[in-house]
Amino acid sequence: MSYTIGEVAKKMNLSVHTIRYYEKEGLIPSISRTKSGLRTFEDKDLEWIKLIECLKATNMPLKDIKTYIDWYVEGDSTIPQRYDMFLKRREIVENQIKELQKTLSFINFKCSYYENALKAGTTKTKEVLYK
Amino acid sequence: MSYTIGEVAKKMNLSVHTIRYYEKEGLIPSISRTKSGLRTFEDKDLEWIKLIECLKATNMPLKDIKTYIDWYVEGDSTIPQRYDMFLKRREIVENQIKELQKTLSFINFKCSYYENALKAGTTKTKEVLYK
DNA sequence: ATTAAAGCTTGACTTAACTTTAAGTGTCTT
DNA sequence: AAGACACTTAAAGTTAAGTCAAGCTTTAAT
Numbered sequence: 001m002s003y004t005i006g007e008v009a010k011k012m013n014l015s016v017h018t019i020r021y022y023e024k025e026g027l028i029p030s031i032s033r034t035k036s037g038l039r040t041f042e043d044k045d046l047e048w049i050k051l052i053e054c055l056k057a058t059n060m061p062l063k064d065i066k067t068y069i070d071w072y073v074e075g076d077s078t079i080p081q082r083y084d085m086f087l088k089r090r091e092i093v094e095n096q097i098k099e100l101q102k103t104l105s106f107i108n109f110k111c112s113y114y115e116n117a118l119k120a121g122t123t124k125t126k127e128v129l130y131k
Numbered sequence: 132m133s134y135t136i137g138e139v140a141k142k143m144n145l146s147v148h149t150i151r152y153y154e155k156e157g158l159i160p161s162i163s164r165t166k167s168g169l170r171t172f173e174d175k176d177l178e179w180i181k182l183i184e185c186l187k188a189t190n191m192p193l194k195d196i197k198t199y200i201d202w203y204v205e206g207d208s209t210i211p212q213r214y215d216m217f218l219k220r221r222e223i224v225e226n227q228i229k230e231l232q233k234t235l236s237f238i239n240f241k242c243s244y245y246e247n248a249l250k251a252g253t254t255k256t257k258e259v260l261y262k
Numbered sequence: 263a264t265t266a267a268a269g270c271t272t273g274a275c276t277t278a279a280c281t282t283t284a285a286g287t288g289t290c291t292t
Numbered sequence: 293a294a295g296a297c298a299c300t301t302a303a304a305g306t307t308a309a310g311t312c313a314a315g316c317t318t319t320a321a322t
Binding site for chain 1: 255
Binding site for chain 4: 280
């Protein structure tokens with residue numbers, strides 16, 4: 001089963017521009033083509049794209065993602081680097097989650113603060129203490 | 132108690148450039164100055180900066196943060212908008228946390244995958260199934 | 263009183279991650 | 293067969309969020 005770039009864009013919720021850009025930047029290794037030059041995407045290419053989106057979701061810059069992909073392409077000799085990268089990324093993500101949880105409780109406070117302010121019609125009441 | 136821009140930069144772990152930039156963009160309302168024009172930061176200004184950092188941590192763009200600050204400056208008439216903004220932000224943050232948790236379990240999988248690959252010296256073993 | 267460190271402003275520059283444009287070729291639908 | 297639409301490359305443009313530089317002033321320490 002293979003897909004056109006437009007199908008992949010729809011499936012992955014990306015623009016076709018972006019997919020071409022990812023390929024150009026070396027983030028999707030070896031996409032095959034038809035004789036006439038059209039890209040034909042296989043499931044393995046979709047897996048790469050999912051990986052990119054996943055790492056991107058952790059704020060990993062594309063150039064670091066590319067470094068990983070280069071390591072992957074290089075083969076078994078880069079297993080230590082790749083392992084190390086995922087260990088570091090795990091720590092980063094764990095910290096991001098903690099950070100967001102702190103932020104969430106701050107936002108929860110603001111929500112109830114403004115809920116009160118909304119009832120009172122003002123932020124200038126006794127119960128309303130912060131901005 | 133008041134601080135110079137350099138002190139604030141150190142305290143908040145930002146560059147002085149960034150703080151001036153935030154002021155220029157209207158993210159910190161009414162920083163007072165000495166007669167000679169130096170900025171003097173009060174605790175309320177630090178609170179604003181903390182708020183900016185906090186919202187930024189949720190990937191909120193500076194211009195949306197500015198919108199909030201403008202509402203704040205405008206006064207009680209904008210309480211509904213501000214309430215609404217925090218409600219929306221809460222949902223966004225909750226989703227971000229969920230998303231990161233999914234990503235984390237993916238990364239955990241990769242970590243153990245590469246831990247095995249490291250022992251085996253290769254990714255091409257029976258136990259090692261994915262890229 | 264000097265002088266180094268820290269501040270000031272304006273405006274240009276940078277980086278990341280796209281996005282658009284231009285100018286054209288290939289494919290599908292009626 | 294015609295028109296719409298998807299695809300190509302290369303390069304320029306955009307946006308967000310800073311970052312830096314130049315040239316000058318203020319402040320703190322000796």
